[in-house]
Amino acid sequence: MTALATAPTARPRPARAWRAVMRLHRPALIFWGFFVSVVSAVLLWAYGPGGNAAAAAWQRPCTVDLCDVGYAVDIYHLAYRFCEALITFLPVLVAVWAGGLLIGRELENGTAELAWSQSVSPARWLATKLAVPAALLTAGTTLLVLLHRLLFDAHQVPKGWNWSDNGTFEANGPIAVAFPLLALALGALSGLIAGRALPGLIAGILATATASTLIGLAGPHLVPWKTSVGDLKEGYAAPSGVIYGREGAVTSTGAHIPDPCTGAGKACPAAHDIVGYYSEYHPSSQFWALQLTQTALILTVAALATAAAFTLLRRRTS
Structure with a gap:
């Protein structure tokens, strides 16, 4: 009798965790691809044909009674500001998705517990949930920042843009890459704390908005200010096109004090021993110092939020 050799039954290989995340959140992946x-x-259009048309319209000679550059310059500026607004608004969208859909909904529906009961540990589940979108966000926002800088450096209409403008400063460097990662970490932590989609979504927005505001207020103070001093006749002597800080009066001893003479008469400075005025500012030469220090602060807060999320998850599942 011939023995039949039976091949060992092959165990099904579990799907890779990152593929499962991308498959589960396919709508978000499609939206992100569409967004980028x-x-x-739009940025490439403004860099190419849009910028060329705007430059030609700007250089068009004026007539005696009319100096109208047409709509080309307006559309060019609108395209730039539109992209800038979307880049700076991105962290809010990330916080909504991370707090409500990425974490909160799965805890609310019980799909997270189902994954933990199978071959995926809670720590690996959360690590994959954060690593996959973090990689996609970093790649996409890096591309957008590079294109934004390309357009900014090749600005063909010598009017209207400044490196220190709100939005322009953030979108022109690694700050724009770091803020979505902060929103992802804070949104995930909010979703874990709330355990439901809607409260996690709201908490993620509030946490991201609060952290972004505080970092924006603290950021300029992380780099030493430049100081300009003007006499009584010259007044405040800070150059244009800079990030402004504090300003005030200078006494005869060299002390910097708040200006007590705003709106007062000419006799006020002498009555308060004021001999000039000072202004603190950041020039364009400090762009990278400001960018890198604020990016480091943002990533530090994101790392702390991520550590808090893992600690909370470990305590809940131990």
Whole structure:
């Protein structure tokens, strides 16, 4: 009798965790691809044909009675500001998705517990949930920042943009890459704390808005200010096109004090021993110092939020 050799039954290989995340959140992946594609296309249009048309319109000679550059310059500026606004608004969208859909909904529906009961540990589940979108966000926002800088450096209409403008400063460097990662970490932590989609979504928005505001207020003070001093006739002597800080009066002893003579008469400075005025500012030469220090602060807060999320998850599942 011939023995039949039976091959060992092959165990099904579990799906890779990152593929499961991308499959589960396919709508978000599609939206992210659409978002990056649209913003990139608009920036490239403004860099190429839009910028060329705006430059030609700007250089068009004026007539005696009319100096109208047409709509080309307006559309060029609108495209730039539109992309800038989307880049700076991105952290809010990330916080909504991370707090409500990425974490909160799975805890509310019980799919997270189902995954933990199988071959995925809670720590690996959360690590994958954060690592996959973090990689995609970093790649996409880096591309958008590079295109934004390309357009900014090649600005063909010598009017209207400044490196220190709100939005322009953030979108022109690694700050724009770091803020979505902060929103992802804070949104995930909020979703874990709330355990439901809607409260996690709201908490993620509030946490991201609060952290962004505080970092924005603290950021300029992380780099030493430049100081300009003007006499009584010259007044405040800070140059244009800078990030402004504090300003006030200078006494005869060299002390810097709040200006007590705003709106007062000419006799006020002498009555308060004021001999000049000072202004604190950041020039364009400090752009990278400001960018890198604020980016380091943002990533530090994001790392702390991520550590808090893992600690909370470990305590809940131990």
